[in-house]
Amino acid sequence: MLAALGVLAGCPAVKPPADPVDAGTDPRVVTECNAASSEVPMRLLTRAEYDNTLRDVLGDTSQPARDFPREPLAEGWDNDGNLNKVTDESVTRYLEAAEAVSTAAVATRSSQLYQCATKDSACGASFVITVGRRLFRRTLTQEEVSSLVTFFNRTLASNDFDTAMTWTLQVMLQSPQFLYRFEEGQPPKSTDWRTPLLGPELATRLSYLIWASAPDDELLTVAEAGMLADPDVLQAQAKRMLADPKAIDGKGRFFNLWLRLDDISGLEKSTAAYPQFSPALAQAWRSSIGLFIEDVLAHDGTLPALLTSNALFVNDTMSMYAPSSSGAMFTKVMMPIEQRSGLLTQPGFLARLGAPDQSSPIRRGVFVLDKLLCQTPPPPPPSVNTTPPAPNTGTTTRERFAQHTKETSCKGCHGFIDPIGFGFEHFDGIGAFRETDNGKAVDATGSIVYASEAALPGPFDGATQLMAKLAKSTQVHDCVSKEWLRFAMGRGLGDGDACSVQQVQTQFVKAGGNFDALLLSIVGSDSFRTRPVETQP
């Protein structure tokens, strides 16, 4: 038992420490919160950020980035500045997108580009300054303005006004000033570990965190006036943005990546085991869970509500889960709480954490340990048979899996995983509620065997009781808030982030797991408002 405990306790999602600082040459004092962490100086817009930015700045809703290369995922996150780099493929896609977007914008939405009485060179210059500022997320330098205006005029000399406008927009959309988020920070003093970001840089972090999109004019104006340095102004702007409908985009991105929700729409199930399955059902699962999350955010807006809400959104494709719907429109049904309680009991989510032809206590147990408790179990060693036992007619899933993992070598980890996963046995591989499995009554009793939070371990019966335990857990709150901070930073957290992590975790628990409060505390944290100062060579 002790050895087994060691296996699990040895594998929580602890980030590797940053490189040790050479105290011999560095004049700066290392304390708990003064230490190195590596900031990324420039980050490519992700596909989602690119599309949202074009929507908000140019009114373009064609989502051209759907054809861009996928981002490499760092610990599941798509916005890692070190990993996201341009390739032959991406510059080709940028070109295609710039051509299509600029042509459509000039042809159909010219009022968003310019509002001049006469279509002339002066109008081109004002377009460069105004739209350029929205695309580059700061006022353009004199040099940038002059080179873009020169390009505009040169094009205008041998083409019509719309052509000059279109081509100039293509240049801006392919400029690194648009494609990357740059962070320079204010000039540091030699004894500083961190230096505050410049106003527009902080505004950009803020808007891509909360909106997954570019700052609007108000935020840019406040930022360029230097007012975001005032914590009250920063908080006020963040609150204004959280109240905007676009905030669902920023939060949605976190949930998508954290829970890998986009995997749901492509799920494939065995139609022998589940004749009701069709690709349309997988699409409906994805829509349904998106609506569930939006519903939680629109009402309680808390982690406990996410983990315990008994809302379920169903349409005719999903009529097997609740009877009240008809047609393709989704309707909200409040399910019996002893059946459905929270995110982990949503059909699409259970299907994602299920096998193609049966449920999967292992996948479900691992999810809880990994993503909610931040106690990632190690993967099975390569020599073992990890194919789940095939369904048969004589036994329950639980019996088969218990047999499957009874080996001593498996027990080390499965002793922690399976007792949690068995709690979801009232749900089959497509997330339908069941009282019996293969004709036998479902046994959904389980237990949390180990957690770093002393109060958490103990028995439960079924997912509803498990979710109630998790919803109250400080460890679960700490896990989620740290993940969100990591996502906000677009890089792994280092020693220098320790205090920000602690502060964000404390405030999230204090706020009852309110997600808006979490975002406000991330925005206010040192890690978010500053960037590290590189050690001088």
Add this chain to the structure above:
Amino acid sequence: MTRRSLSRRMVLRASGGLAVALPLLAHADPGPAPKRFVFCYQPNGVYVPQWFPTAGASESDFTLGPIHQSLAPYRQHCLWLAGLDMKVAVSGAGEQHQRGIGAVLTGSKINTGNFVGNDGTKAGWGSSISIDQKLVSMVGQTRVPSLQLGINAKERDVSGCVSYAGADQPLLPQNDPRVTFRNLFSDAGTPVDEVEKIRRRRGSVLDAVLGQITELKTRVGTAEKKRLDAHFTKVRELETRLTALPPGTCTTPSQPGAIDFETEAAMPEVARLQIELMVLAFQCDLTRVATFMFSDAKNHIALPFLNITSDVHNLTHLADPQVAVRDTWQAQQFASILGKLEMAREADGSSMIQNSLMFWGSDVSLGSTHSHENMPFVVAGHAAGWRMGRFVKYSGLNHNNLLVSMLQGFGGTATSFGDPAFCTGPLSGLT
């Protein structure tokens, strides 16, 4: 896919009445046919009991195993290899699948990084140029330097990449045949004078973009400068590509329809389209190098179109005979490429398979042990001038030796490829 035939330097009138042309290079003489290279990757090793041929009295006297039956018609074009080990992948950063896929074309160990492997170890990208990219610089410039084609190869980390332009410079596969089409044929079907206008405009716009990058570089730090330099290079290469003129006899396809390309069920259709587009690209001489990835290393997908409903990676761990069903399908894909290239004609009327080299391999040999010994490698085509139609057994030589043989087969003079500690020079007995 419907097609319109186009011959060299001709502008045809398509059925719709539009003038259709591929921009053509004014070659006075076609010269010798270009050499081409194709690599096919399949994940997680093979079903070893049915993989290797049964040797006979001589190297050319052997019996194909059940998996390779679809290659029987192309037997004289193929070389089955045994006894080559991927020793460079036995140790280093990452786990065996990651090390294997990162080494198969680079002959090098992978870097450390943040990609979590099967056993919790951390891996980064490949650490040096891959053989396909090395050959790109030797086969002559084309409009598209090389193709990286995916068939449900979704991982955006070391597990999802075989081609590297250099250390930490992954060339990730394109899974969407529509985008493959656009990369190759975007100007096809556009009237010639229109194409000229588009080119002038793109040249002008991209020059201005390069100006923006140069301006920005004056105001940023060292790390940013380095990345902006890389960005600058990519944009300049794009400009060159878009204004370079592809020569060749050509058939322009129309754009494939949208399909749900990142699903297991769509894999056969995606494979068919990607292979067809690659062959057309070869025929149009738009590119001369391609790598295919039939999904990712250590993936956890089923193959419903083969009635394999459980995770193939797990099946390879079990050495389950269903793996042979997967391998047989992979052999059919390889055979499909060989068949199409055998049919395709060069300008001088010869078969394209004479000037091509195809290589088919994996990241490990046997999934249940993750072994890198006795790798399942098949080579085909005559571009390297090797004696084909044989089953050749080596005794535990490094696979880097095969890679450097390929390099020499394309005219290279280097005597080592990849990590020199794992390369003792080209294989004997190939020519």
